[in-house]
Amino acid sequence: MVGWAIAVHGGAGVDPTLPTERQELAKQLLTRCLNLGITALKSSVSAIDVVELVVRELETDPTFNSGRGSALTEKGTVEMEASIMDGSGRRCGAVSGLTTVKNPVSLARLVMDKSPHSYLGFSGAEDFAKQMGVEREENDYFVTEDNIGMLKIAQEANSIVFDYRIPTNGYESCGVEVENPIRMNGLPISVYAPETVGCVAVDSQGHCAAATSTGGLMNKRTGRIGDSPLIGAGTYACDVCGVSCTGEGEAIIRGTLAREVAAVMEYKGLGLQEAVDFVIKERLDEGQAGLIAVSKTGEVACGYNCVGMFRGCATEDGFMEVAIWE
Amino acid sequence: MVGWAIAVHGGAGVDPNLPTERQEQAKQLLTRCLNLGISALRSSASAIDVVELVVRELETDPIFNSGRGSALTEKGTVEMEASIMDGVGRRCGAVSGLSTVKNPVSLARLVMDKSPHSYLAFSGAEDFAKQMGVEREENDYFVTEDNVGMLKVAKEANSIVFDYRIPTTGYESCGAGVESPIRMNGLPISVYAPETVGCVVVDSQGRCAAATSTGGLMNKRIGRIGDSPLIGAGTYACDMCGVSCTGEGEAIIRGTLAREVAAVMEYKGLALQEAVDFVIKERLDEGQAGLIAVSKTGEVAYGFNCVGMFRGCATEDGFMEVGIWE
Numbered sequence: 001m002v003g004w005a006i007a008v009h010g011g012a013g014v015d016p017t018l019p020t021e022r023q024e025l026a027k028q029l030l031t032r033c034l035n036l037g038i039t040a041l042k043s044s045v046s047a048i049d050v051v052e053l054v055v056r057e058l059e060t061d062p063t064f065n066s067g068r069g070s071a072l073t074e075k076g077t078v079e080m081e082a083s084i085m086d087g088s089g090r091r092c093g094a095v096s097g098l099t100t101v102k103n104p105v106s107l108a109r110l111v112m113d114k115s116p117h118s119y120l121g122f123s124g125a126e127d128f129a130k131q132m133g134v135e136r137e138e139n140d141y142f143v144t145e146d147n148i149g150m151l152k153i154a155q156e157a158n159s160i161v162f163d164y165r166i167p168t169n170g171y172e173s174c175g176v177e178v179e180n181p182i183r184m185n186g187l188p189i190s191v192y193a194p195e196t197v198g199c200v201a202v203d204s205q206g207h208c209a210a211a212t213s214t215g216g217l218m219n220k221r222t223g224r225i226g227d228s229p230l231i232g233a234g235t236y237a238c239d240v241c242g243v244s245c246t247g248e249g250e251a252i253i254r255g256t257l258a259r260e261v262a263a264v265m266e267y268k269g270l271g272l273q274e275a276v277d278f279v280i281k282e283r284l285d286e287g288q289a290g291l292i293a294v295s296k297t298g299e300v301a302c303g304y305n306c307v308g309m310f311r312g313c314a315t316e317d318g319f320m321e322v323a324i325w326e
Numbered sequence: 327m328v329g330w331a332i333a334v335h336g337g338a339g340v341d342p343n344l345p346t347e348r349q350e351q352a353k354q355l356l357t358r359c360l361n362l363g364i365s366a367l368r369s370s371a372s373a374i375d376v377v378e379l380v381v382r383e384l385e386t387d388p389i390f391n392s393g394r395g396s397a398l399t400e401k402g403t404v405e406m407e408a409s410i411m412d413g414v415g416r417r418c419g420a421v422s423g424l425s426t427v428k429n430p431v432s433l434a435r436l437v438m439d440k441s442p443h444s445y446l447a448f449s450g451a452e453d454f455a456k457q458m459g460v461e462r463e464e465n466d467y468f469v470t471e472d473n474v475g476m477l478k479v480a481k482e483a484n485s486i487v488f489d490y491r492i493p494t495t496g497y498e499s500c501g502a503g504v505e506s507p508i509r510m511n512g513l514p515i516s517v518y519a520p521e522t523v524g525c526v527v528v529d530s531q532g533r534c535a536a537a538t539s540t541g542g543l544m545n546k547r548i549g550r551i552g553d554s555p556l557i558g559a560g561t562y563a564c565d566m567c568g569v570s571c572t573g574e575g576e577a578i579i580r581g582t583l584a585r586e587v588a589a590v591m592e593y594k595g596l597a598l599q600e601a602v603d604f605v606i607k608e609r610l611d612e613g614q615a616g617l618i619a620v621s622k623t624g625e626v627a628y629g630f631n632c633v634g635m636f637r638g639c640a641t642e643d644g645f646m647e648v649g650i651w652e
Contacts, residue, residue, distance in 0.1 A: 026351045090580040090611075096551075097448060117543075122423060122448040218445075223450010224443045225422075232558040232582040248442045252425010254416040256558040259582045260589075267593035285416075323407045 012290025072214020251287020337388020338616025577613020
């Protein structure tokens with residue numbers, strides 16, 4: 001019997017000038033979610049149930065970019081996506097293009113448990129949501145003032161929000177008078193605000209699970225799918241570990257980031273933290289991203305190559321940490 | 327300078343009772359597509375261009391399940407998806423939920439080359455298609471008599487077409503008076519007809535590329551996304567190899583099958599055929615699937631654990647083979 005472990009994240013790539021009160025708000029949310037998960041783990045709840053309940057909490061809170069508080073499409077609407085994976089049997093479920101579902105991660109869970117498929121998107125996913133009777137809201141429930149403001153800025157900055165970090169075809173977005181030199185996905189970091197959320201957990205039976213949820217890129221084209229709902233990219237869990245990623249979608253997709261952590265553990269025999277470090281260092285090329293991970297032996301780890309990642313981790317032996325910076 | 331190599335497939339999981347003339351037709355199509363690719367390679371076309379042009383040909387021909395001739399959704403419509411990946415830089419593009427685009431693989435290519443994103447779906451992907459001015463057709467252009475008939479049979483068999491091969495919650499579909507005992511995705515093999523198409527190529531510069539295209543599962547729910555558009559699952563290319571998979575979508579997604587071939591080559595030092603065999607044997611659990619692959623050193627390989635896979639391969643030294651069975 002191993003100890004349980006849990007980690008949560010609220011996105012990689014944080015504006016270094018983020019006001020202190022925003023930083024505090026974020027850390028309080030992460031702490032609250034961590035504690036929710038810890039309480040459940042102490043009551044022997046399974047990893048798959050824990051990651052779902054924690055991500056639900058992150059979605060419901062408007063602070064990060066998922067569920068309520070999701071980033072807005074170019075049209076000012078939300079299109080949410082999520083995926084969940086149970087290390088036991090590597091079962092998985094994913095959804096994209098949701099506009100009315102209060103908790104995308106729960107719909108992803110239902111896709112996994114109650115549908116004959118693995119991944120449902122857009123109107124088909126919405127139909128499934130109606131069939132399943134999940135909680136639904138009008139699209140404007142998910143839209144926050146903050147994000148309306150962010151969308152304006154992104155559009156005024158005349159930025160093409162791109163996924164690619166490989167310099168090609170002149171997609172470097174035009175510089176605008178934004179002081180901050182840090183850019184992610186072509187936007188100044190003060191606008192970028194990725195804040196995808198995720199949770200990974202290993203329960204006291206040693207079962208791992210992972211879940212990731214997001215509204216996606218600010219000012220994205222309608223129909224754009226990122227890494228968060230893609231198994232192996234944004235989310236992965238198997239009998240060795242559970243992983244949830246965040247950051248530049250294309251880099252995570254090209255790098256099959258979440259699967260990679262497990263692959264180097266399995267095929268190169270690396271320990272969890274080594275695997276996380278290896279993947280962040282070797283698989284991202286010019287991309288910027290971060291991830292959280294747990295192993296079946298009760299370890300927890302995180303890594304990122306950008307400025308900051310909202311995260312929290314805890315293990316059964318009493319270790320607990322919530323942080324944003326290095 | 328290495329020799330070029332190319333492989334094409336038209337789906338894994340073939341009805342052993344498939345009439346001989348159908349088998350011949352399929353082999354002729356595979357041969358024609360292989361020859362198209364070979365001519366291009368001899369003219370020094372790049373791998374990424376070759377996989378696109380070959381998959382376009384497979385989509386345009388109504389025989390397999392992609393483009394025209396796509397499997398039908400539960401509503402009798404088509405929702406096509408595809409992905410393409412350039413081993414150089416691991417650039418990628420994917421599309422899902424297309425209903426009017428004549429060549430999905432080409433739209434995936436445009437997503438990769440001309441959009442700021444990696445993956446576009448449903449109405450957003452259709453909007454992009456209009457913007458890009460790609461060839462489009464009414465939905466019924468894609469619908470064939472054969473598939474209208476297949477859809478009826480699938481519905482009459484009262485089969486839930488499922489992705490999961492892990493026995494759970496009673497999803498074993500009810501037997502429906504069909505003689506063949508072989509089932510894939512819950513359907514009798516005579517109805518299943520997955521026939522996803524794909525092509526992998528390494529050119530004379532040693533660059534690898536891969537592309538996969540499909541109409542998806544017969545009788546699928548609207549909005550169902552399978553493995554074909556998912557990077558790392560149905561399609562993968564890097565500097566070592568190019569891979570395209572076909573078969574039971576969920577098994578391929580859970581197994582991150584395409585990425586796996588490259589991962590075991592990179593992390594375990596396996597050669598191409600060994601890697602393919604390893605992945606087919608170890609990563610599929612109860613799932614049934616197949617794949618084709620090429621390596622940067624000019625090798626070609628394929629593997630499948632189900633009954634038959636429509637495929638063809640050729641290498642610069644004159645080797646050429648088109649087959650269906652072992």
